[in-house]
Amino acid sequence: xxxxxxxxxxxxxxxxxxxxxxxxxxxxxxxxxxxxxxxxxxxxxxxxxxxxxxxxxxxxxxxxxxxxxxxxxxxxxxxxxxxxxxxxxxxxxxxxxxxxxxxxxxxxxxxxxxxxxxxxxxxxxxxxxxxxxxxxxxxxxxxxxxxxxxxxxxxxxxxxxxxxxxxxxxxxxxxxxxxxxxxxxxxxxxxxxxxxxxxxxxxxxxxxxxxxxxxxxxxxxxxxxxxxxxxxxxxxxxxxxxxxxxxxxxxxxxxxxxxxxxxxxxxxxxxxxxxxxxxxxxxxxxxxxxxxxxxxxxxxxxxxx
Amino acid sequence: xxxxxxxxxxxxxxxxxxxxxxxxxxxxxxxxxxxxxxxxxxxxxxxxxxxxxxxxxxxxxxxxxxxxxxxxxxxxxxxxxxxxxxxxxxxxxxxxxxxxxxxxxxxxxxxxxxxxxxxxxxxxxxxxxxxxxxxxxxxxxxxxxxxxxxxxxxxxxxxxxxxxxxxxxxxxxxxxxxxxxxxxxxxxxxxxxxxxxxxxxxxxxxxxxxxxxxxxxxxxxxxxxxxxxxxxxxxxxxxxxxxxxxxxxxxxxxxxxxxxxxxxxxxxxxxxxxxxxxxxxxxxxxxxxxx
Numbered sequence: 159x160x161x162x163x164x165x166x167x168x169x170x171x172x173x174x175x176x177x178x179x180x181x182x183x184x185x186x187x188x189x190x191x192x193x194x195x196x197x198x199x200x201x202x203x204x205x206x207x208x209x210x211x212x213x214x215x216x217x218x219x220x221x222x223x224x225x226x227x228x229x230x231x232x233x234x235x236x237x238x239x240x241x242x243x244x245x246x247x248x249x250x251x252x253x254x255x256x257x258x259x260x261x262x263x264x265x266x267x268x269x270x271x272x273x274x275x276x277x278x279x280x281x282x283x284x285x286x287x288x289x290x291x292x293x294x295x296x297x298x299x300x301x302x303x304x305x306x307x308x309x310x311x312x313x314x315x316x317x318x319x320x321x322x323x324x325x326x327x328x329x330x331x332x333x334x335x336x337x338x339x340x341x342x343x344x345x346x347x348x349x350x351x352x353x354x355x356x357x358x359x360x361x362x363x364x365x366x367x368x369x370x371x372x373x374x375x376x377x378x379x380x381x382x383x384x385x386x387x388x389x390x391x392x393x394x395x396x397x398x399x400x401x402x403x404x405x406x407x408x409x410x411x412x413x414x415x416x417x418x419x420x421x422x423x424x425x426x427x428x429x430x431x432x433x434x435x436x437x438x439x440x441x442x443x444x445x446x447x448x449x450x451x452x453x454x455x456x457x458x459x460x461x462x463x
Numbered sequence: 464x465x466x467x468x469x470x471x472x473x474x475x476x477x478x479x480x481x482x483x484x485x486x487x488x489x490x491x492x493x494x495x496x497x498x499x500x501x502x503x504x505x506x507x508x509x510x511x512x513x514x515x516x517x518x519x520x521x522x523x524x525x526x527x528x529x530x531x532x533x534x535x536x537x538x539x540x541x542x543x544x545x546x547x548x549x550x551x552x553x554x555x556x557x558x559x560x561x562x563x564x565x566x567x568x569x570x571x572x573x574x575x576x577x578x579x580x581x582x583x584x585x586x587x588x589x590x591x592x593x594x595x596x597x598x599x600x601x602x603x604x605x606x607x608x609x610x611x612x613x614x615x616x617x618x619x620x621x622x623x624x625x626x627x628x629x630x631x632x633x634x635x636x637x638x639x640x641x642x643x644x645x646x647x648x649x650x651x652x653x654x655x656x657x658x659x660x661x662x663x664x665x666x667x668x669x670x671x672x673x674x675x676x677x678x679x680x681x682x683x684x685x686x687x688x689x690x691x692x693x694x695x696x697x698x699x700x701x702x703x704x705x706x707x708x709x710x711x712x713x714x715x716x717x718x719x720x721x722x723x724x725x726x727x728x729x730x731x732x733x734x735x736x737x738x739x740x741x742x743x744x745x746x747x748x749x750x751x752x753x754x
Contacts, residue, residue: 439574445570449559
């Protein structure tokens with residue numbers, strides 16, 4: 159699919175979604191708000207995986223750092239929300255660099271395991287210091303983004319739209335091409351004179367920045383920071399599945415995948431415990447039969463026409 | 464007294480970890496597959512043993528056998544339904560097969576976990592031990608089943624060693640790990656070797672699951688943790704190195720047991736995670752891995 163079609167589709171979809179508060183109730187809005195933050199998590203992950211070719215098993219390490227840095231500053235120091243969100247993003251980038259500089263020397267499974275271990279360590283640190291961090295129960299925040307559902311919804315949508323535009327634009331730029339080359343054949347890319355490590359590190363920073371921002375915004379939307387919503391391995395698994403399901407290496411597909419997962423999980427709620435089973439089975443079928451994901455299905459149709 | 468307690472408990476736990484990790488490292492070494500549904504297969508085997516022994520009245524031995532068979536069947540399904548189609552798929556570029564196997568087995572593991580939780584609830588289940596009772600070892604009261612766990616685990620690994628090093632098929636399996644193309648040139652059919660590896664994997668993982676269920680008990684919520692432990696042990700020892708996994712299993716088993724007894728059970732896994740980070744940074748190929 160050409161860049162132009164994708165941009166148009168993206169803008170039309172955003173415009174359409176912006177009208178949603180006029181038609182549906184608060185429950186649906188709350189669900190979509192959550193889905194948009196997950197969409198940013200998934201897009202940030204796709205930049206690292208789809209383009210830099212690094213499988214980060216711990217996206218929730220970055221979101222968790224951002225969320226808890228912002229939450230703790232708000233809870234204990236009483237910083238205003240914008241300062242907390244900025245600090246959260248900064249914490250995610252610093253943590254991401256601290257993780258990436260040594261980890262990028264490793265490859266494949268080793269990189270994956272280190273990122274996974276980082277999540278487990280963060281989770282342990284938070285739960286063991288429950289007196290300070292709120293532990294499993296969560297840390298309540300004095301401030302929230304807004305008490306109004308529609309405002310919250312528009313903030314989340316605007317945030318996802320902006321993040322999507324920046325990440326997608328970046329992926330289509332010269333830097334995105336170099337990243338893609340480094341991910342697919344690091345030796346050849348460096349033989350062509352590109353500094354592979356530097357580009358991958360930059361990708362990691364950008365991914366961390368957006369993950370941290372989204373994590374921090376999410377806790378101010380929810381009004382509480384808890385391990386289960388921003389740090390747990392299950393959160394990271396959702397993000398990875400969303401990105402692959404929506405179509406890897408497309409950025410925008412990742413957001414579609416995330417929204418799909420959350421909405422489908424909710425629609426199937428009457429099935430009770432089986433709902434996760436059905437969503438996983440569907441995602442597995444898409445991955446096995448249409449490896450290109452949702453956007454892959456769309457673009458192959460477009461190509462045939 | 465405490466020393467002996469740690470030695471005995473650590474030994475049983477470590478042997479079980481070793482058995483759980485050996486299968487995982489074997490299919491990575493030979494087939495290049497990181498199977499993230501590993502924990503789910505173990506739990507499926509354990510829960511099956513619990514169901515056969517309890518609900519169907521097959522008794523402890525019948526339950527254990529049934530559990531192992533279910534582990535084997537689930538392993539076959541994992542291979543036939545998920546891993547093999549991806550490996551043969553023309554739609555998926557070769558260099559991306561690894562991530563597809565990872566995501567798909569992850570999803571498959573979640574499916575198994577949810578199915579178990581749906582049909583048998585996620586309450587912890589303890590498989591009835593094959594040999595009940597307690598033995599007194601120099602003053603430490605040890606469940607006989609704990610000793611059986613260690614003996615069976617090490618016995619199964621010993622059998623694997625004999626198979627790989629002592630038989631023609633086993634050596635072919637070793638060769639497949641080193642140079643699969645060379646092996647096909649010699650007239651071996653890779654498909655049959657892969658099937659053999661998955662059979663061994665299913666048996667090892669099924670046995671490990673049943674033993675785990677009898678020793679510590681399992682719940683469908685343990686699936687992720689079990690996979691992560693196996694992954695950690697295998698990377699610590701060196702991906703694809705069976706002897707490395709053995710060493711790593713004992714390091715992890717004893718480190719966890721010492722932390723639990725001497726410091727606090729709540730931080731049981733933390734020293735292991737730190738050790739893992741240190742080893743992967745200093746020696747990415749693991750303790751006994753080859754590059």
